[in-house]
Amino acid sequence: MAKRAVIYLRSSKDKHDVSVESQRRELTKHIANAGHVLIDEFVDKVESAKTANRPAFQDMMSEVKSKTCRFSIIYCFDTSRFSRRMYDAQLYKHLLKKNDIDLLFLKLPKGDPLMDSVLESLMEIFDEFHSQKSKMDGLRGMRENVLKGWRAGGSAPIGYRLEKTIVGTRDGEPITKSNLVPDPKKFDVMKKYFQGRVAGISRAYLVSKLNLKIPKTSLIYIEEGALTYAGHTVWNRHNEIIDGSYKGGKRYRERSEWVIQRNTHEAMITEEEAEQILKDREVARASRKRRRVSVYLLAGIFRCGCGANMSGDSGYYRCQKRCGNKGIKKETIETAIINTLFEELITKDAILKILAMVKKHTTKKTDETSKYISLSKEVKSIEKQIQDIIALLQKVKHQRPLLTKLDELEEERVELEQLMNQEEGKSPNVVPMISRSGVIKFLNDYKKSFQSGNNENKKALLQSTIKSVELSGDRVKINPSYVSITGVNWHPQPDSNRCCRRERAVS
Secondary structure, three states: OOOEEEEEEOOOOOOOOHHHHHHHHHHHHHHHHHOOEEEEEEEEEOOOOOOOOOOHHEEEEHHHHOOOOOOOOOEEOOHHOOOOHHHHHHHHHHHHHOOOOOOEEEEOOOHHHHHHHHHHHHHHHHHHHHHHHHHHHHHHHHHHHOOOOOOOOOOOOOEEEEEEEEEEEEEEEEEEEEEEEEEEOHHHOOOOOOOHOOOOOOHHHHHHOOOOOOOHHHHHHHHHOOHHHOOOOOOOOOOOOOEEEHHHHHOOOOOHOOOEEOOOOOOOOHHHHHHHHHHHHHHHHHHHHHOOOOOOHHHHHHHHEEEEEEEEEEOEEEEEEOOOOOOOEEEHHHHHHHHHHHHHOOOHHHHHHHHHHHHHHHOOHHHHHHHHHHHHHHHHHHHHHHHHHHHHOOOOOOHHHHHHHHHHHHHHHHHHHHHHHHHHHHHOOOOOOOOHHHHHHHHHHHHHHHOOOOHHHHHHHHHHHHEEEEOOOOOOEEEEEEHHHHHHOOOOOOOOOHOOEEEEOOO
């Protein structure tokens, strides 16, 4: 019976790589000879197989996981089309196996079926080695270009243009390298911009005065590359991008890792001016980090009656939507909230009263709770076994028994999670047994931490006990966080607990 098949085609930037057209031609012919029906193709052009974050590849895998998957076979030209990383290859092959999708490679040596998985793994190892070697060779070539005064690639920074020079031929085609030369239309304008920045003139004023059509974020990026405008070629400044994010969350490497070849093109500014701009950028980054520390204790939990956040602004809390509800002075509202907290909400009698009401509305069922905990432990045990098998898959020759076991464990985990969901729906909250001495200790510790802490500590303590504060006209409503106060995820009926739900006028 004919099976419905798709083909996955991928090419890289390497001009010696197998073209998409060539892969398509051979795969289409093979599928026709096999008697299968080709229904679609997924194509990633100029995409690296070192990451699984490829558009067409992800579209194909999304369809594999869907209930409306149209195919049962995926054909690839060779293992390197699918992935050059062994971990990714094993992960997605397991996904295909779970969904009964066959993965076939056209250029895979034919032999004993029992050895197929071993051959595939070996080829994936070689693919990853080749990928890493190509990467190192490419980086080595870039470094050599920079040290000889050439550009390592990329477009020219604003104010310059690329001038290409033929340095040889390869296979009859010219080999060109490039360096920077002044752009007659933009060089002088950018020079005035940098001189203005060194003099301390704001970006906004310079943009207006020089009629620059450049966004603020782009200007910041330009300033970060000030050494280039001082006539130097800088390479290895940017951090490596892994799956769409900079390594370690930092855009730039440490300066000690930069490769700087000096005096490679005409300078726009002096090196001293460039260093001053870089120093100003460091100060600005540090200042921005300091400004992120909020001195508004209610930031994040204070709401306007219209539903928008009340945010700190020049010593006042104001509605972000500017709905017409008047703002309120920072000291006034914060003092009122803190006083209410210690006089009415965080008191021994109030907390004991809440706990009494929680006990009245809930029932302790030890057996059901214990069953849920037991199921949870089983799931964690199975998840550990799954992780151990995935790690072992890369080390053994005969993988099929492990993959079979992996499927069995996955099915068992799904069944246990379904049972846990059923038990979770039946099990009520368990009321903690808190003594009067325990309540008093909590109150003393809370007050001591609040009085001795800085603004950030006070803010954290307030947000741990207050779920939200709502301003409506001249009245403020405080909604306590019952989970933090009692340790129980309990929600009383409206107005059932007036001791911890206060509305009061604030002048």
